């Protein structure tokens with residue numbers, strides 16, 4: 139449910155944009171509450187339309203779709219601001235977890251005993267815990283480094299597609315510590331660095347070294363690149379999701395064609411294997427969320443564009 143502060147933020151936006159019809163988007167984890175949240179917002183005298191498709195992140199705001207329904211404002215819950223300007227105004231309601239990170243860190247501290255300078259990172263949901271986590275590390279005589287990405291709002295905040303908050307300071311660190319749920323963000327960091335990366339998992343409440351995963355990721359990268367080099371027909375996939383769009387697809391196509399490959403571009407909203415049924419190609423070049431390379435199972439190999447054009 140929304141807090142009084144959240145309601146205030148939304149009401150301010152409603153007044154500012156004189157909004158009458160509001161689009162509401164929540165992450166999957168809050169779907170069971172979405173009707174109640176819509177009810178809370180409607181108390182301000184507006185009508186709410188729930189955008190029910192899965193939300194993949196702040197990159198995935200349905201501006202085009204909701205403009206078709208004459209929405210005046212989108213209320214997006216769960217992520218921090220990614221777009222400064224969009225076709226419909228967006229009110230971001232951040233959602234923070236209060237899971238106890240400090241307790242896990244204290245219990246698992248010995249796993250970091252070999253490292254003096256630690257670069258710290260987390261996702262938006264746990265960002266408020268950075269000072270506490272940082273304090274514990276310092277009380278164990280660690281030097282704590284916190285960087286800032288140009289895309290994300292908070293120092294220390296990383297996205298699966300943007301680990302730059304820690305990568306930008308890796309030269310000064312002995313290791314990287316990411317805390318949060320899931321492995322995607324931590325693996326996104328591991329893919330971009332040779333430093334030891336540790337995941338403090340809020341699921342099993344342990345700190346894990348990602349050394350093995352880092353090795354596997356590097357090997358997979360080499361194998362994918364070899365498959366790409368051998369491919370004759372490349373299918374560039376791109377999405378209409380505003381924060382995942384790569385508007386350079388035509389330029390990318392021309393560049394690859396110069397290397398003697400046949401290339402075609404396939405655009406879709408959600409990138410899924412069914413959309414490519416009936417098409418013939420040797421490899422998929424993914425220009426959307428980097429997660430697709432690992433998470434979506436296609437019949438043909440997938441490689442992220444950054445690994446081809448880096």
Ligand code: SF4
Nearest residue numbers: 194195197298299427
């Ligand atoms: S990692 Fe993927 S889902 Fe997350 S913000 Fe980046 S593009 Fe969006």
